[in-house]
Amino acid sequence: DAGVIQSPRHEVTEMGQEVTLRCKPISGHDYLFWYRQTMMRGLELLIYFNNNVPIDDSGMPEDRFSAKMPNASFSTLKIQPSEPRDSAVYFCASSQAEGTGANVLTFGAGSRLTVL
Amino acid sequence: DAKTTQPTSMDCAEGRAANLPCNHSTISGNEYVYWYRQIHSQGPQYIIHGLKNNETNEMASLIITEDRKSSTLILPHATLRDTAVYYCIVSNAGGTSYGKLTFGQGTILTVHP
Numbered sequence: 001d002a003g004v005i006q007s008p009r010h011e012v013t014e015m016g017q018e019v020t021l022r023c024k025p026i027s028g029h030d031y032l033f034w035y036r037q038t039m040m041r042g043l044e045l046l047i048y049f050n051n052n053v054p055i056d057d058s059g060m061p062e063d064r065f066s067a068k069m070p071n072a073s074f075s076t077l078k079i080q081p082s083e084p085r086d087s088a089v090y091f092c093a094s095s096q097a098e099g100t101g102a103n104v105l106t107f108g109a110g111s112r113l114t115v116l
Numbered sequence: 117d118a119k120t121t122q123p124t125s126m127d128c129a130e131g132r133a134a135n136l137p138c139n140h141s142t143i144s145g146n147e148y149v150y151w152y153r154q155i156h157s158q159g160p161q162y163i164i165h166g167l168k169n170n171e172t173n174e175m176a177s178l179i180i181t182e183d184r185k186s187s188t189l190i191l192p193h194a195t196l197r198d199t200a201v202y203y204c205i206v207s208n209a210g211g212t213s214y215g216k217l218t219f220g221q222g223t224i225l226t227v228h229p
Contacts, residue, residue, distance in 0.1 A: 004159075035219075043160070043219035056216065091159050103150055103207055103217060107159030 004108035006092050012114045018080040021111045023092030024073055033093040033105060034067055034077050043091075049075065050097075082115045089113070120204045125224040128198075134191040136223050138204030141185040147208055149180060150217065151189045153200040160203065160219070163189065194227045201225075 005024040013019055025032050033048040047057040052069045060067070064083070069075040079086055089112050093105040121139040128134040140149065150165040164171055164178045166187075171178045177190040191198055203222040 042221060045216060045218070048216065093159070103148065103165065104162050105152075105160070105217065106162070110159050 004092055004094055004106050006090075006108035006111050008111055009109065010112045010114075012116065013082055014116050015083055016081045017115075018078065019082045019086075019113060019115075021077045021090050021092075021113070023075045023077070023108060025075070025092070025094030026106055027073065029094035029096045029106075030072075031095045031097065031105075032069060032075050033095075034075070035091040035093065035107075036088045037091060037110075038088045046077070079113075082113075084115045087113055087115050120206055120220055122202075122204050122220065122223045124221070125226070128191075128194045128225060128227050130196060130227055130229050131193055134194040134198065134225060134227070136189040136191075136202050136204075136225065137186065138189070139186045140204070140206045143184050143206050144208075147206045149178065149184075149187050150205040150207060151176070151178065152203045152205065152217075152219070153198075154203070154222070155197075155200040163202075194225075196227050196229065199225060199227045 004026055007022045030051050034046040035043050036046055037043045044059055046059040047067045048055055049069045065079055067077045089110045091107050091110045093107040095105045148165050148167050151163040152160045153163055154160045164173055164176050166178045166180055168180055168184055180187045201222040201224050203219050205217050207217055
């Protein structure tokens, strides 16, 4: 398996523009997570899905952020409109539910977002 | 989930064992201890986890004290590529915490030649 695949790896955009980050989880994994990492706040869980259904979005900062998982092999995180404070590395991760496996996450390489 | 306390940074000589401590004095009976690491500019990587017994895999060993209030991650023969931030996380394997991990600040391990 190629692991968790994220795109784009780097994105530079201007304030007010829409940003869409994409994630392909590992085949067979039924949990998908979106994390954000900044120097100030470290790694933060934004939202996670189980079997394509959003379970907990309490970490989503505000209404400008939305996430979808239309099928088991694809998820998006959208920011509209983007702001400079959204600049961060966004990680997608997936896991499977067997036993304690749901907490054994495989992370992607991340998408580094810079909002000017 | 129980909180964890880790030293901010540690050093280790290449080829020697690296022993990374973690305190989790408020851990509850159904909470597991997980260790992840993050090498610079990469996503976090799962290392090992355990409930109360010591665990070993190809990457590391996890030693959990009998009262479960602390644990130690052991990298038996550290290499330069083990330089990373190491995160100790305590989490339920079920209930509302299922699948959710809270990453703290971790320990910056620097392996020297």
